[in-house]
Amino acid sequence: MGKTKLYTYYMIVPGLILYLLFYMFPTISGIYFSFTDWRPENEIIKFTGIENLRYIFTDSLLVSALKNTFIFAVITILGKNILGLLLATGLNVKIKSRNILRTIYYIPAVLSTVVIGVLFSAILTPEGVFNTFLNSIGMGFAALDWLADLDLVIYTVSFVAVWQMVGYHMTIFLSGYQSIPTELYEAATIDGAGSISKFINISLPMLVPAINVSLLMSMISGLNAFSNVYTLTGGGPADASQVIGTVVFKKFGEGSWGLGTALNFLQCFLVALICIPLLFYLRKKEVDV
Amino acid sequence: MNSSINLMRRVRTLLLEASLWICSLTIIAPLMIVFMGSFKTNTEVLDFSLKLPSIWHIKNYLTVIEKGNLVRYFYNSVLIAAFSVTITVILSSMVGFIVARRVNRLTGFVFMVFFIGLITPQQIIPTIKLLQGLKIYGTIPSVILLHAAYNCAFSVFMYTGFVKSVSREIDESALMDGASTLRLFFSIIFPLTKPINITLVIFAFLGIWNDITLPIYFINDSNNWTMPLSAYKFFSQYSRDWNLVFADMVLISLPVFLVYIFGQRYIVSGLTAGSVKG
Numbered sequence: 001m002g003k004t005k006l007y008t009y010y011m012i013v014p015g016l017i018l019y020l021l022f023y024m025f026p027t028i029s030g031i032y033f034s035f036t037d038w039r040p041e042n043e044i045i046k047f048t049g050i051e052n053l054r055y056i057f058t059d060s061l062l063v064s065a066l067k068n069t070f071i072f073a074v075i076t077i078l079g080k081n082i083l084g085l086l087l088a089t090g091l092n093v094k095i096k097s098r099n100i101l102r103t104i105y106y107i108p109a110v111l112s113t114v115v116i117g118v119l120f121s122a123i124l125t126p127e128g129v130f131n132t133f134l135n136s137i138g139m140g141f142a143a144l145d146w147l148a149d150l151d152l153v154i155y156t157v158s159f160v161a162v163w164q165m166v167g168y169h170m171t172i173f174l175s176g177y178q179s180i181p182t183e184l185y186e187a188a189t190i191d192g193a194g195s196i197s198k199f200i201n202i203s204l205p206m207l208v209p210a211i212n213v214s215l216l217m218s219m220i221s222g223l224n225a226f227s228n229v230y231t232l233t234g235g236g237p238a239d240a241s242q243v244i245g246t247v248v249f250k251k252f253g254e255g256s257w258g259l260g261t262a263l264n265f266l267q268c269f270l271v272a273l274i275c276i277p278l279l280f281y282l283r284k285k286e287v288d289v
Numbered sequence: 290m291n292s293s294i295n296l297m298r299r300v301r302t303l304l305l306e307a308s309l310w311i312c313s314l315t316i317i318a319p320l321m322i323v324f325m326g327s328f329k330t331n332t333e334v335l336d337f338s339l340k341l342p343s344i345w346h347i348k349n350y351l352t353v354i355e356k357g358n359l360v361r362y363f364y365n366s367v368l369i370a371a372f373s374v375t376i377t378v379i380l381s382s383m384v385g386f387i388v389a390r391r392v393n394r395l396t397g398f399v400f401m402v403f404f405i406g407l408i409t410p411q412q413i414i415p416t417i418k419l420l421q422g423l424k425i426y427g428t429i430p431s432v433i434l435l436h437a438a439y440n441c442a443f444s445v446f447m448y449t450g451f452v453k454s455v456s457r458e459i460d461e462s463a464l465m466d467g468a469s470t471l472r473l474f475f476s477i478i479f480p481l482t483k484p485i486n487i488t489l490v491i492f493a494f495l496g497i498w499n500d501i502t503l504p505i506y507f508i509n510d511s512n513n514w515t516m517p518l519s520a521y522k523f524f525s526q527y528s529r530d531w532n533l534v535f536a537d538m539v540l541i542s543l544p545v546f547l548v549y550i551f552g553q554r555y556i557v558s559g560l561t562a563g564s565v566k567g
Binding site: 006007008009010011012014015016018019023024025026027029030033034090091093094095096097100101103104105106107108110111112113114115118119120122123128129163167168170172174175195199220224226227230231248250251252257261262264265267268271272274276279 | 302305308310312313315316317319320321323337338341372377380381383386387388390391392395396399401402404407408409410411413414415416417419434435437438439441442443454457460461464470471473474495498499501502505506517518520521524531534538541542543545546548549550553556557559561
């Protein structure tokens with residue numbers, strides 16, 4: 001009896017309404033607008049079928065944006081997770097200054113991407129600080145034109161994104177490390193296991209839940225790339241670093257709202273298609289382990 | 290024999306510590322360039338170096354605040370962050386409480402609906418249609434409501450997990466006293482879940498303060514812009530005056546930096562809760 005009286009459903013209603021109205025409704029109505037010629041100045045929005053989708057897969061800008069999104073996602077997923085795991089492994093060792101180091105590595109993750117974008121646009125010019133540094137340590141051959149080279153720019157943007165979020169992923173891995181009982185390592189030491197064998201045989205399997213969360217987070221933010229690219233290059237030069245997110249904004253500015261929505265919908269679909277099955281797969285795996 | 294192993298271990302630990310400090314320079318150096326540069330003159334700043342300013346020009350900050358309309362932007366940012374954080378934390382904790390306590394198909398479905406929001410990105414352009422319909426397109430309240438709604442997904446997820454660890458006996462005793470759900474929640478449960486509430490406030494605040502997506506899409510009057518967008522205005526108008534751009538960047542980052550330094554513990558515990566429960 002008590003249950004229904006104590007935990008009434010009306011407590012859910014305000015939050016659910018807010019969420020359904022401002023998140024779910026636009027998302028679902030977006031499916032309809034994806035198939036229209038919606039422009040802000042049009043009185044009547046016409047249904048155009050798969051016209052937008054056909055355009056997306058034939059327009060060279062959009063095809064290269066899809067490709068760049070993929071490059072950005074792959075590099076940031078690998079970079080954030082591998083470097084994050086390395087840092088966490090190093091900072092899990094009892095060294096004196098580990099708390100201050102952990103604090104420092106996390107700082108970029110709390111800063112606005114605008115700050116980071118503007119900062120790196122200053123650092124990464126041909127005569128910028130980064131190249132000056134490379135020259136001074138005798139690596140002048142690696143001093144490239146990071147933001148103006150059309151083939152390079154999307155990689156540069158990806159590395160800046162990794163730089164920003166590596167501390168965030170490090171923290172996820174560190175929390176995973178906390179859940180590993182120290183006795184496991186002690187027993188392995190007695191058996192004569194080295195550091196690398198301990199890492200592979202104890203740390204990695206025990207870190208699986210943290211790795212899953214970290215992978216999923218980096219995948220979602222990688223496929224949804226927008227702020228990092230927008231603030232550092234604005235998609236340029238000559239559209240060389242456009243990703244889906246920045247093209248949606250460009251189409252929004254040009255008034256091609258139907259097309260922009262179709263692109264946004266495609267992005268949602270891509271994220272859901274990759275991440276949801278992965279989520280269920282990883283969860284099942286976790287139970288098996 | 291034993292002492293040589295110990296020595297080797299000590300050396301290895303020291304080497305590790307040294308290399309971690311060297312790596313951290315990749316983070317410290319750019320941030321220090323900004324900080325030092327913000328006090329230099331517009332010619333001295335151009336070497337983008339870690340050198341201390343020859344004279345500390347605190348005046349740069351006053352110039353930025355005045356020329357950049359920063360008082361206004363700061364006010365807008367605080368207004369947006371304060372309202373959306375409050376709305377999202379209160380409404381999501383109410384949802385999370387019921388979802389955690391009444392485990393059935395309906396609440397399971399509600400949880401799934403919120404969970405989807407953690408994965409799929411928002412559809413931005415169709416949102417305009419909705420905002421036009423509600424006659425709030427282009428206004429600060431529209432950005433507040435959108436931020437509050439987007440943050441619900443994460444907050445409901447985290448709060449539900451946390452409430453499951455809070456004993457039910459407290460609820461039962463409240464029932465004996467004849468308290469209503471609302472009273473039980475706000476006078477007993479909500480204060481009891483303070484650690485997670487603070488964590489949610491911090492995460493929501495950091496995300497909302499730093500966000501640029503919603504303001505650039507949904508706010509057209511530049512008087513209603515937020516702090517981070519001021520960096521753009523400065524960058525495009527005063528791109529020769531890097532000292533001013535840097536001072537603006539310091540001012541944008543100061544609130545989040547302070548929240549981070551004082552709330553670090555809650556950020557770590559939040560990420561731990563998220564990654565242990567998956």
